Amino acid sequence: MDLGTLKESCSQYSNPGNVKLTYGTAGFRAEASLLPSTVYRCGLLMAMRALKTGAVTGLVVTASHNPVEDNGVKLVDPTGYMLEQTWEAWANKLAAADDVDGTCTVVQELFQVEDIPYGSGTVMLAHDTRPSADGLVKAAAAGVAAMGSLPIACGLLTTPQLHWMVRQCNAGLKHKEKAYFEALATGFARLVSGHTAPSEGLIVDCANGVGAGKLQVLADRLAPGMAAELRNTSTEAGLNDACGADFLQKERRLPAGFQHVPAGARCASLDGDADRLVYFRRQGSGDEVHLFDGDRIAVLAALLVMDLLKSLPPAEQRPPTVGIVQTAYANGASTEYIHENLKCEVRVTPTGVKHLHTAAEEFDVGVYFEANGHGTVLFSAALVQRLHELGADSGPAKALLALVDMVNQAVGDALSGVLLVEAALRRKNWGLPEWAALYTDLPSRQLKVKVADRSVVTTSDAETRVVTPSCLQHLIDSAVNAAPSGRAFVRPSGTEDVVRVYAEAATQAAADDLARLVARHVH
Ligand code: NG1
Ligand code: ZN
Incomplete structure (x- = not known):
């Protein structure tokens, strides 16, 4: 220098x-x-x-x-x-x-x-x-x-593409964009080989962002194996405007350009830099949607991985560990389903994938997703090595190795996420109804409150408890106790000048009321 x-x-x-x-x-x-x-x-x-x-x-x-x-x-x-x-x-x-x-x-x-x-x-x-x-x-x-x-x-490039390239480059592996598409496309093809494609294609809201062009390249490579119709694909105007994964998750209504989509059609939405993914379907005749959020993607991914791990020959030493990492924003119904049905470990970390990623690395397979659809599945080096040893003779090991290639190991990636969901549904011969039937989300509401200085709010216990201002947690507790099956927390945003409020309850009206009440206490 x-x-x-x-x-x-x-x-x-x-x-x-x-x-x-x-x-x-x-x-x-x-x-x-x-x-x-x-x-x-x-x-x-x-x-x-x-x-x-x-x-x-x-x-x-x-x-x-x-x-x-x-x-x-x-x-x-x-x-x-x-x-x-x-x-x-x-x-x-x-x-x-x-x-x-x-x-x-x-x-x-x-x-x-x-x-x-x-x-x-x-x-x-x-x-x-x-x-x-x-x-x-x-x-x-x-x-x-x-x-x-x-x-x-x-x-x-999409954000996850650059993360992938840096990782590959430092590992001395092919790292150009072409190699990225190759890894995702061949991984997907290996994973779904022998499984019938659904009769209806996927319709994707690309948030008018960088993901549009990139997903098109991937879809072209996979055609006719994966039919995808892309919407909101402008790179000139409308970025994240009434569309995209964040809009879907927060507003729970149809994005721009989807007004005439048939009810029940399988739809997905990326965010502006294509590191978040949610699925959705139109519900009823208005613009209401049924959202398949990051929690539900995590559950589907864990089901796929656990099915495959169960079919491997028994491990000589300890069986591989599987864990799911969530934040406090995870819907309580998803956490309960994971405990009761998947019976794998759940960790809760503060918001931000940097925290989830670190926790996920502690498992042989660490599935981490934020409710907003940002996440991925990590495989430990020890498990990957064992899969390679089993590889040639074991169908499930080959499928898991295909997953390792297809699922971005660096960071959450909406493009690789689309392939993950599509492959998991196809291997189970499921559509959205079967995926939806796993559990029913508890009604929830997120609000943001503008305050003069958001840094006055500090939290503990993975952001579920307020430390300062000192009286605030007591007020939140009282509001939560009065709401049926209530849960609520507040935290300062790390990306916007606001304090975020989250509330969950037995009914939508109760969740809305709880969120509003807590927001008033924040003011
Ligand atoms: P903040 O603004 O700190 O809540 C938001 C998301 C995070 C993460 C980051 C980065 C929510 C509640 N928060 O952070 O999960 O995705 O943006 O983009 O969705
Ligand atoms: Zn993003």
Whole structure:
């Protein structure tokens, strides 16, 4: 690193000063015009992370399901996972530096404290379809280059694609986009071989985001084995506008462009950067939908994996462990179904896949999904090795190995998720009715409350209890006790300037009332 070059480059990306951005649930997010200096500094940071680890890192410019005027940055560690959590503090320190000298001081401190070797690293950069992407990718590349490292522009990709590429690249495996499609498509073909395709195709709401073009490539590769009709595929307008997985999950009504879809048809929805997936079907004659959320996808994935594991020859040592990781937002009915019927372990972590992912790694098969549809299935190295040993002689081992290839092992991926759901349903010869019949969701309601300072709300016990303000938990407890089968919690959002309220109860009216009452206590 050359300090003179860094100073010169830094001066092009000065901090707007009056805004203080912090690394939230999944990186930095804000109105796009506020972001250049933060994204530039994330370029510096990921170059240093590459030097520290001696491996390639990544950076995606995206604001996921948020409105088109927003943008953000998601940071990819060499494993393909999200940035190592101990480095989030460095990200915050860099983002908060006032000026050129302040930024250079943090950089020097980071080199010293983390004992980073000087040299040149590589950072892979990608972006979604937002109009602000170009300028922000340039800022990130300038940050990487200012450290004497190499930015590689990978162009328009879904967030999970870049995570996958970084992971593969550092494992010395094929990592181009072509290899990604190849892995997903061949995994799917192996998994469903010999199983009849459903007579009706899948209809997918692509949120007018980057997932549209990418899913089309995958569907073309799989045709005629998987029929998919894509809607909301514009890359010019309408990103996440009345459509997409977040809209479906929060609003529980038909997305734009689905008004004439036949009742009961199998539909799915991605979010703006294609790392979330929910399924749904139209219910009745209005715009009401029946949602198949992340919890239900997790249950289906666990059923598929457990069926296959049961058919393996008995393990010589201990049988493989299977666990499902959820957050407090998981519908109580799903948790009960997992305990009572799947009889596998359930862990609850704070919101944000970085927490779920870490917990899922403790099992041979760790299934993690947030209720909003962000999640994946992780397989331990020991299990994968055993599957390879069994491979040639065992149909179930071959199917599990196909799953390992098809399911993104780096991060939740809506494209690989579509294939996972489609394959699981097909292997069971199920449609949506059979999947829906596993359990009935408890009615729930999510609200957000604008407050002057969301950081005054702090929580414990995986965000299920309020610590401060001190009287708030008592008020929530009283409200919950008065509601039939009530459960409620509040937490500050890590991506928006709001406090989120979640409530569940025996009836929709009771869940709505409980959420409203708790929201009033937050105000
Ligand atoms: P916040 O804003 O911290 O609640 C939201 C989602 C997270 C996660 C992140 C990242 C909910 C309740 N929260 O976080 O699960 O997906 O966005 O995109 O859905
Ligand atoms: Zn997303």
